[in-house]
Amino acid sequence: MEKLKVMIIGCGRVASKHLKAIEKNKDRVELKALVDVSEEAARKLSPGTPFYKDYKQAIEEVKPDIVAVTVPSGLHYEIAVYAMKNGCNLLLEKPMSMSSNESREIYELSKATGKKIAMGHIYRYFPIVGLVHDDIKAGRFGKVTHGSIFVRWGHGDDYYGSAAWRGTWKSDGGALMNQTIHAIDLLVWLMGSSPVEAASMISQRKAHIEADDLGMAILKMDDGSLASIEGTTCTPENDHAAEFTVFCENGVITMGIRRGKPSVNIRDGKGKKLNGSYIMRQIRKSGPGSLLGALNPHTAIYSDLIEAIDNDRQPVADAYAGYTSVDNLMGIYKAAKLGETVKLPLDEDFSSEDMKGYFESKGS
Numbered sequence: 541m542e543k544l545k546v547m548i549i550g551c552g553r554v555a556s557k558h559l560k561a562i563e564k565n566k567d568r569v570e571l572k573a574l575v576d577v578s579e580e581a582a583r584k585l586s587p588g589t590p591f592y593k594d595y596k597q598a599i600e601e602v603k604p605d606i607v608a609v610t611v612p613s614g615l616h617y618e619i620a621v622y623a624m625k626n627g628c629n630l631l632l633e634k635p636m637s638m639s640s641n642e643s644r645e646i647y648e649l650s651k652a653t654g655k656k657i658a659m660g661h662i663y664r665y666f667p668i669v670g671l672v673h674d675d676i677k678a679g680r681f682g683k684v685t686h687g688s689i690f691v692r693w694g695h696g697d698d699y700y701g702s703a704a705w706r707g708t709w710k711s712d713g714g715a716l717m718n719q720t721i722h723a724i725d726l727l728v729w730l731m732g733s734s735p736v737e738a739a740s741m742i743s744q745r746k747a748h749i750e751a752d753d754l755g756m757a758i759l760k761m762d763d764g765s766l767a768s769i770e771g772t773t774c775t776p777e778n779d780h781a782a783e784f785t786v787f788c789e790n791g792v793i794t795m796g797i798r799r800g801k802p803s804v805n806i807r808d809g810k811g812k813k814l815n816g817s818y819i820m821r822q823i824r825k826s827g828p829g830s831l832l833g834a835l836n837p838h839t840a841i842y843s844d845l846i847e848a849i850d851n852d853r854q855p856v857a858d859a860y861a862g863y864t865s866v867d868n869l870m871g872i873y874k875a876a877k878l879g880e881t882v883k884l885p886l887d888e889d890f891s892s893e894d895m896k897g898y899f900e901s902k903g904s
């Protein structure tokens with residue numbers, strides 16, 4: 541089978557994870573070009589790879605099968621639309637875009653063109669998570685009563701000062717939009733229902749940024765279950781932790797990661813631990829190496845996208861996931877702005893930029 545041609549647009553922090561993932565999938569994909577407005581960034585990432593400054597020229601000349609969109613979030617929309625219209629599948633970093641309408645447009649374009657989008661929603665690709673998802677969906681744990689997540693991903697001024705776009709409403713959003721969107725996507729996917737209402741509050745406690753560094757929200761789902769969300773970058777930088785729990789009639793599932801170390805606690809309705817059987821099933825399904833998948837989930841995202849293209853199916857974290865997670869997030873921000881609950885899905889556009897001035901007018 542001919543290898544799929546990959547191009548990375550944006551050669552910063554996350555691009556190095558893409559590079560490793562492409563290398564791990566080198567029997568099926570080949571990195572053909574890098575694009576960045578900074579030649580230095582591209583050379584630092586991979587000195588020998590052909591380099592372009594202009595993504596349009598690069599797409600025209602290289603005609604990649606897959607474009608990895610790893611530029612600041614505020615640029616995702618224009619590049620995603622251009623690349624799909626020019627025949628490319630996407631590995632699109634999160635968040636899909638900065639507004640609900642833009643994200644819906646990207647999702648609709650993916651349907652219209654048949655081009656696949658795998659979102660950089662890494663948590664869906666952690667080991668065991670897929671098995672838990674399938675079991676909840678099949679009813680193994682009975683009805684879902686509620687779910688919760690926390691993302692305590694501390695970042696200091698060094699991180700926020702490392703690029704001008706970080707922490708701005710226009711190009712990044714805050715702790716909820718950048719760090720927590722993975723977990724919001726995951727929780728909604730695992731619970732297997734759709735949010736119909738959002739309530740939330742956001743704050744600025746520590747970081748010197750325009751957007752939130754702390755947010756808490758509640759989603760009401762269409763089956764009556766509730767989801768609680770806590771996301772922050774205020775916690776210590778050397779103690780990154782994220783965790784979800786899904787509570788069901790006949791079991792409780794908790795999984796998380798702290799200081800790079802994953803943890804699992806899956807119990808049935810009588811409190812019996814099921815961890816061992818899930819680990820064995822993961823090994824049987826994808827081999828023992830797959831248990832290390834949390835170390836670079838981008839490898840699993842590339843494998844999934846390649847299979848999705850080969851077999852004409854949707855990736856695990858597809859365009860719909862990208863659109864709905866932005867729509868939910870925009871509902872959460874809108875609820876904070878209005879100080880009232882907001883119906884989901886949104887019936888009119890809301891963008892991260894609509895939050896501009898929020899902290900100036902309300903105080904943190």
Ligand SMILES: NC(=O)c1ccc[n+]([C@@H]2O[C@H](COP(=O)([O-])OP(=O)(O)OC[C@H]3O[C@@H](n4cnc5c(N)ncnc54)[C@H](O)[C@@H]3O)[C@@H](O)[C@H]2O)c1
Binds near residue numbers: 555593
């Ligand atoms: N899935 C994940 O785990 C994960 C982790 C980190 C970041 N991200 C996402 O990845 C994206 C990039 O984040 P980052 O931390 O790597 O950012 P970064 O600032 O480190 O890198 C962005 C790069 O894009 C380049 N760039 C800017 N404008 C460009 C343009 N018009 N054309 C080409 N290149 C351009 C910059 O020069 C820079 O090298 C963001 O959307 C972020 O939310 C995802």
